[in-house]
Amino acid sequence: MSIIQFSKDMKWGAATAAYQIEGAAFEDGRGLSIWDTFSKTPGKVINGDNGDVACDSYHRYEEDIQLMKELGIEMYRFSVSWPRIFPTGTGEVNKKGLDFYHRFVDALLENGIEPMCTLYHWDLPQALQDKGGWDNRETVEAFADYAELMFKEFNGKIKMWITINEPWCVSFLSNYIGVHAPGNQDLQLATTISHHLLLAHGKAVTRFRELGIEGEIGYAPNTEWNEPFSNRQEDIDACNRGTGWFIEWFFDPVFKGSYPEFMVNWFEEKGVSLKIEAGDLETISQPIDFVGINYYTGSVGRFKQGEDLFDLEKIDIGYEKTDIGWNVYSEGFYKVLTKIKDQYGDIPIYITENGACYDDDVKDGQVKDQRRIDYLKMHLTSLKRSIDAGVNIKGYLTWSLLDNFEWAEGYDKRFGLIHINFNTLERTKKDSYYWYKQTINNGWFEMFY
Numbered sequence: 001m002s003i004i005q006f007s008k009d010m011k012w013g014a015a016t017a018a019y020q021i022e023g024a025a026f027e028d029g030r031g032l033s034i035w036d037t038f039s040k041t042p043g044k045v046i047n048g049d050n051g052d053v054a055c056d057s058y059h060r061y062e063e064d065i066q067l068m069k070e071l072g073i074e075m076y077r078f079s080v081s082w083p084r085i086f087p088t089g090t091g092e093v094n095k096k097g098l099d100f101y102h103r104f105v106d107a108l109l110e111n112g113i114e115p116m117c118t119l120y121h122w123d124l125p126q127a128l129q130d131k132g133g134w135d136n137r138e139t140v141e142a143f144a145d146y147a148e149l150m151f152k153e154f155n156g157k158i159k160m161w162i163t164i165n166e167p168w169c170v171s172f173l174s175n176y177i178g179v180h181a182p183g184n185q186d187l188q189l190a191t192t193i194s195h196h197l198l199l200a201h202g203k204a205v206t207r208f209r210e211l212g213i214e215g216e217i218g219y220a221p222n223t224e225w226n227e228p229f230s231n232r233q234e235d236i237d238a239c240n241r242g243t244g245w246f247i248e249w250f251f252d253p254v255f256k257g258s259y260p261e262f263m264v265n266w267f268e269e270k271g272v273s274l275k276i277e278a279g280d281l282e283t284i285s286q287p288i289d290f291v292g293i294n295y296y297t298g299s300v301g302r303f304k305q306g307e308d309l310f311d312l313e314k315i316d317i318g319y320e321k322t323d324i325g326w327n328v329y330s331e332g333f334y335k336v337l338t339k340i341k342d343q344y345g346d347i348p349i350y351i352t353e354n355g356a357c358y359d360d361d362v363k364d365g366q367v368k369d370q371r372r373i374d375y376l377k378m379h380l381t382s383l384k385r386s387i388d389a390g391v392n393i394k395g396y397l398t399w400s401l402l403d404n405f406e407w408a409e410g411y412d413k414r415f416g417l418i419h420i421n422f423n424t425l426e427r428t429k430k431d432s433y434y435w436y437k438q439t440i441n442n443g444w445f446e447m448f449y
């Protein structure tokens with residue numbers, strides 16, 4: 001048995017997102033988002049689930065904040081529903097939407113919890129999608145205007161801002177693979193959107209700096225690790241392409257001011273090109289204060305001609321899987337974090353999402369989710385290894401505080417420390433909640449090896 005101990009300076013938190021927990025989808029002037037449309041499109045979401053009610057956190061946030069306070073988290077990452085603020089994406093502000101987030105943020109602060117606000121967590125106003133969505137550069141300006149309004153409105157209250165959550169999911173998962181909203185399957189479109197998302201990030205940072213807003217700003221790319229099956233160069237190269245799709249593609253423009261040549265060349269061989277306008281990369285690559293890293297899983301891979309987008313075949317070598325089918329691969333967390341440090345330097349890092357999906361149920365008022373505790377132990381151990389290797393980790397926010405709407409997977413896929421009965425909306429603290437609470441309180445935990 002060994003002790004895994006963290007610095008008292010490291011901040012502990014939990015994360016959620018508006019469309020996944022709020023509900024109240026048609027209340028107080030909220031406009032439609034692409035996820036309202038997508039989830040109501042037959043066949044797109046398992047069981048036909050949608051975010052109409054979700055966890056009803058729009059009405060139950062005071063109860064949720066008391067659960068956060070008891071948990072002992074210092075930081076809570078949430079997202080703002082853009083269509084709650086601008087029902088059509090631009091134009092007239094919905095004051096009731098602003099008022100809700102003021103009540104919510106004030107309640108967090110009154111309970112000693114620091115808000116970390118994600119401006120874009122996938123719920124694009126449908127009215128903007130109707131005009132081309134992220135494929136249209138006008139959406140970039142609309143996002144900057146929305147960000148500016150939020151900066152001005154919450155200046156001094158919110159001091160940690162995230163511009164875009166998981167640009168890989170917003171661009172490639174949603175517009176090439178097509179399993180998320182709006183569900184396109186077009187590599188050129190997805191690649192163009194990836195550039196517009198980074199541009200939107202840069203323009204929001206520009207407004208933040210020009211306005212002299214108090215606090216820090218960053219973005220939250222998601223990452224995956226691909227471990228070469230052998231030391232054959234073809235296997236290494238294929239894995240580098242698979243990992244580069246998440247890391248270099250979304251980090252190089254921000255931290256180096258250019259797209260990674262090996263990925264640009266690969267996409268060009270697929271007939272895909274980037275349409276970069278003068279000044280774009282200067283805007284994208286202006287300094288940020290931190291980067292949020294989301295990590296869930298990794299794979300072992302090898303070269304296979306014609307396999308997937310990158311001639312990369314994922315191999316199942318018997319890793320344990322979570323109940324969403326992802327490998328439990330904590331070594332990949334260490335590899336991702338040390339790669340980022342080695343390639344991009346000492347940028348402060350918050351782990352803004354890490355957690356596990358397990359099919360939990362309540363028995364006699366308890367949820368015995370030991371597998372989630374073990375997943376967290378393994379990944380926090382990798383995190384400690386990364387810190388000991390010099391990675392500048394500032395905080396760890398687990399995904400998620402609550403079971404919630406897991407996008408195309410619906411409500412069956414549970415990531416929360418707190419179980420939600422989606423019929424009664426009753427909250428039940430899982431064993432992992434109590435374990436996380438003790439770990440936060442102690443600053444350490446016992447590792448099973």
Ligand SMILES: N=NNCCOCCOc1ccc(-c2cn(C[C@@H]3NC[C@@H](O)[C@H]3O)nn2)cc1
Pocket residue numbers: 017020166169173177179222224294296353399406407
């Ligand atoms: N990698 N290649 N895939 C090729 C085949 O893709 C099939 C599906 O792929 C993916 C990849 C990644 C995800 C995903 C989900 N979350 C969890 C959410 N994060 C933000 C927060 O809202 C959480 O709910 N993070 N990532 C889903 C599906």
